[in-house]
Each structure stands twice: as C-alpha cells, then as structure tokens.
Amino acid sequence: MTLLELTDVTASYGPVQVLDGVSLTVPDGGAVGILGANGAGKTTTLRAISGAVRVGGSITFDGENIVGLRPEQVAARGIAHVPEGRGTLSDLSVRENLRVGAYLRSDRKQIAEDIDYCLDLFPQLRNRVKSNGSALSGGEQQMLAVARGFMAKPRLLLLDETSLGLAPSTAKNVYEAVGRLRRESGIAMIVVEQNANLAFTLVDSATVLETGRSVLSGTTEELRDRDEIRRAYLGG
Ligand SMILES: Nc1ncnc2c1ncn2[C@@H]1O[C@H](COP(=O)(O)OP(=O)(O)OP(=O)(O)O)[C@@H](O)[C@H]1O
Ligand SMILES: [Mg+2]
Known part of the structure; x- marks a missing residue:
C-alpha cells in the first residue's frame, strides 16, 4: 500500500521557484x-511534505491530501x-530532549518504554542521558535527533543528511541503528543523503x-548499476 505520494510538486521561496516537478512514492513501511x-x-522536498513551505502539485499521505496543512x-x-x-x-538533558519528541503523546508508560528503546538503540546516549544537549558531540546529537523523531511514534520519518559532518565509522553506526529501527518498528522513511553508499544500506x-x-528513480539495485549514479554518487 502507498503511504505517501508526491506528484509534480512545486515550491518557491518568494519569487524563486526551487521545486519544479518532484514526484515520489513511499510504500507503507x-x-x-x-x-x-x-x-x-x-x-525543500522534505519541508514541502512537512508543511513548512507552500507547495503546488499533490501530496497525499495515507490516501488524504496534506497540501495546505500546517506543520x-x-x-x-x-x-x-x-x-x-x-x-x-541545548539546555535540556538527553532524556528531556527525548520527551520533547513525544510532546503530542499522552501514553506515559509507553513513552518511558520508548525512551528506553532509544537508549538501547544508541548506547552512547544512555551514557549521556543526564547530560545537557550542549555537551554532546556531533555524532551524539545526530543520534539524539533521530531518536527524538522516533519518539513522536510517526508512521513516516523524514531524515535529512543524518551523516553530515560525522566520521565515517560514526555515520555507519548511526545508519546501522536506523536500519534496526526500521526493521523493528516498520516505520517508513525518506532518507536524504549526499552519501549514496550509506543511503543504499x-x-x-x-x-x-x-x-x-x-530526473531518475529506481530500486537500489537498478540505481547501483547505472554509470551516472556510480560516477556522481557512489565514488566511481
Ligand atoms: N529559505 C530559503 N530562501 C531562499 N532560497 C532558499 C531557501 N532555502 C533554500 N533555498 C534555495 O533553494 C534551493 C534548494 O535548496 P535545498 O536546501 O532544498 O537544497 P538541498 O538539495 O537540500 O541542498 P544541500 O545538499 O546543500 O542541503 C537552493 O538553490 C537554495 O539556495
Ligand atoms: Mg539540504
């Protein structure tokens, strides 16, 4: 079943059009x-989905139009x-940051369990659970950002350059954890990445x-085989 569908989406910042026909489909899960x-x-595509920029074209989520909704x-x-x-x-602890992610929820017991799950997923965060956000490394902040997104218990998670600025080994760890999250939660994801090797995992x-x-869409396998993708995004 299709969860999210963008058809010919356009968007502008003031007079400058920056999206000019974006289409994509995310199946449930x-x-x-x-x-x-x-x-x-x-x-901008992610901001179009989450209601942060005005868009033209069509965006449906779970079969319903979401164009024009506020964030x-x-x-x-x-x-x-x-x-x-x-x-x-930065002034809140790791645990408080995670609670903020759950601000739309009222299932207290489940929230506590989900915080614990996040700390399992990212053991580095468990060690820092009482630390202020300002005391975290870049990698730890990125883990916290993903975990905070999960705390909303979404059906769809939009991840924008989760690997940006991280050492390769940290980026790999974070992506492995997100992969586990995906398998265990069934949450659908849109993954924006410059690093296609990571995204393709x-x-x-x-x-x-x-x-x-x-300009081009396909399965991971199809895209891996295309020369222009290899040259531009896979380092050879
Ligand atoms: N708030 C803004 N006001 C005006 N123009 C913007 C704004 N944000 C982005 N743009 C412009 O819109 C275009 C698309 O930007 P966007 O941030 O969506 O690109 P991106 O693919 O995410 O790039 P990056 O890989 O650098 O993050 C760019 O030309 C950018 O300069
Ligand atoms: Mg960007």
Missing part, C-alpha cells in the same frame, strides 16, 4: 532515498521531520533530484 547535489531541492497538523498525522542541523535543545529505492526536478 518502505524506505526511499533522495539523492542530489547541493541546492538540488532535497531539503503541527502534518506532525499530528504521523510524519516526523529530523531536520538538517540536528536541532538539539537502508533504502529499497531512491529518486535523484536535479535543480528541483525528479
């Missing part, structure tokens, strides 16, 4: 990558956006954006 160079419109309404439908730049609340299919337009 599926994981789809978005690849593309700097400025291609990857982040908090989109979140309430079950879409959690883990933005570029992590968004750690997680996603089933991907779409390539060029200057605001979807």
Whole structure:
C-alpha cells in the first residue's frame, strides 16, 4: 500500500521557484532515498511534505491530501521531520530532549518504554542521558535527533543528511541503528543523503533530484548499476 505520494510538486521561496516537478512514492513501511547535489531541492522536498513551505502539485499521505496543512497538523498525522542541523535543545538533558519528541503523546508508560528503546538503540546516549544537549558531540546529537523523531511514534520519518559532518565509522553506526529501527518498528522513511553508499544500506529505492526536478528513480539495485549514479554518487 502507498503511504505517501508526491506528484509534480512545486515550491518557491518568494519569487524563486526551487521545486519544479518532484514526484515520489513511499510504500507503507518502505524506505526511499533522495539523492542530489547541493541546492538540488532535497531539503525543500522534505519541508514541502512537512508543511513548512507552500507547495503546488499533490501530496497525499495515507490516501488524504496534506497540501495546505500546517506543520503541527502534518506532525499530528504521523510524519516526523529530523531536520538538517540536528536541532538539539541545548539546555535540556538527553532524556528531556527525548520527551520533547513525544510532546503530542499522552501514553506515559509507553513513552518511558520508548525512551528506553532509544537508549538501547544508541548506547552512547544512555551514557549521556543526564547530560545537557550542549555537551554532546556531533555524532551524539545526530543520534539524539533521530531518536527524538522516533519518539513522536510517526508512521513516516523524514531524515535529512543524518551523516553530515560525522566520521565515517560514526555515520555507519548511526545508519546501522536506523536500519534496526526500521526493521523493528516498520516505520517508513525518506532518507536524504549526499552519501549514496550509506543511503543504499537502508533504502529499497531512491529518486535523484536535479535543480528541483525528479530526473531518475529506481530500486537500489537498478540505481547501483547505472554509470551516472556510480560516477556522481557512489565514488566511481
Ligand atoms: N529559505 C530559503 N530562501 C531562499 N532560497 C532558499 C531557501 N532555502 C533554500 N533555498 C534555495 O533553494 C534551493 C534548494 O535548496 P535545498 O536546501 O532544498 O537544497 P538541498 O538539495 O537540500 O541542498 P544541500 O545538499 O546543500 O542541503 C537552493 O538553490 C537554495 O539556495
Ligand atoms: Mg539540504
């Protein structure tokens, strides 16, 4: 079943159009990558889904139109956006940051269990659970950002360049944890990445954006075999 469908989505910042026909489909429980160079419109595509920019075209989630909803309404439908730049609340502890992620929920017992699950998923965070956000390393902040997204108990998680600025081994650890989260929770994901090798460890299919337009889509296997993808995104 299709969970999310974008058809010919357009978006502008003021007079400047930056999305010019983005289409993609996320099956329920599926994981789809978005690849593309700097400025291609990857982040704007996620912002279009989460209601942070005005869009044209069609976006449906669980069969219903979500174009025109405000960000908090989109979140309430079950879409959690883990933005570029992590968004750690620096004056709050790790545990408090995780609670903030669950702000729309009232199932206290389950929230406590989910916090514990996050700390299992990212043992480094368990060691820092009382530390202020400001005391975390970049990698720890990225783990916290993903975990906070999970705490919303979404049906769809939007991950924007989760590996950005991380050492390769840390990025790999984070992606392994996200893969486990995917397997165990069944949450669908959109994974924006510059590092296609990492993205391809997680996603089933991907779409390539060029200057605001979807130019190529396929399964991970199909894309791996294409010369232009290898050259541009897979390092050879
Ligand atoms: N708030 C904004 N106001 C005006 N223009 C913007 C704004 N945010 C992004 N843009 C422009 O929109 C285009 C798409 O930007 P976007 O951030 O979606 O790209 P991206 O693919 O996520 O790039 P990156 O890989 O660098 O994160 C770029 O040309 C960018 O300069
Ligand atoms: Mg971006």
